[in-house]
Amino acid sequence: MVSTQMLAPLMLLGLAPLARAGNCEGYALGQHVGSHICYPDKDGSDYGKRCMKTLLQEGEVWMMMQGCDGATDSPSLCEEWSYPEKCCKLPLTGQKILCAGEAKGFFDEPEKKEFDDCEKVCEHKPSSQEYTWKNISNVTVK
Numbered sequence: 396m397v398s399t400q401m402l403a404p405l406m407l408l409g410l411a412p413l414a415r416a417g418n419c420e421g422y423a424l425g426q427h428v429g430s431h432i433c434y435p436d437k438d439g440s441d442y443g444k445r446c447m448k449t450l451l452q453e454g455e456v457w458m459m460m461q462g463c464d465g466a467t468d469s470p471s472l473c474e475e476w477s478y479p480e481k482c483c484k485l486p487l488t489g490q491k492i493l494c495a496g497e498a499k500g501f502f503d504e505p506e507k508k509e510f511d512d513c514e515k516v517c518e519h520k521p522s523s524q525e526y527t528w529k530n531i532s533n534v535t536v537k
Contacts, residue, residue: 418500419446
């Protein structure tokens with residue numbers, strides 16, 4: 396396991412993307428909201444395993460975001476939905492997602508055209524690993 400003390404010099408040299416998957420420039424509603432390195436054991440905006448782009452759309456109204464893929468009930472939406480590196484839609488909601496590949500990240504602002512031609516339904520693949528789940532108030536629940 397790599398310690399944070401070992402990662403600090405790498406981050407100073409700009410080599411952190413090689414050290415950990417999930418490096419991510421966060422965007423919400425067209426605004427840059429920070430730089431993140433995604434970890435499943437972190438809280439807040441750094442919670443997750445990979446960087447993910449998402450588009451929610453209802454008719455002509457849409458919202459696009461980019462950030463770590465951790466959610467209230469999942470340490471990795473990308474893992475849960477088979478790591479889609481090409482856009483796919485979640486069943487029921489129609490939310491479109493796109494995940495960064497392993498040891499990669501997303502650094503540029505997402506563009507709506509990245510979600511064009513995105514009719515494939517994502518494949519659900521729940522993990523067999525046991526996780527420590529986190530809720531919105533960051534209280535650890537087992």
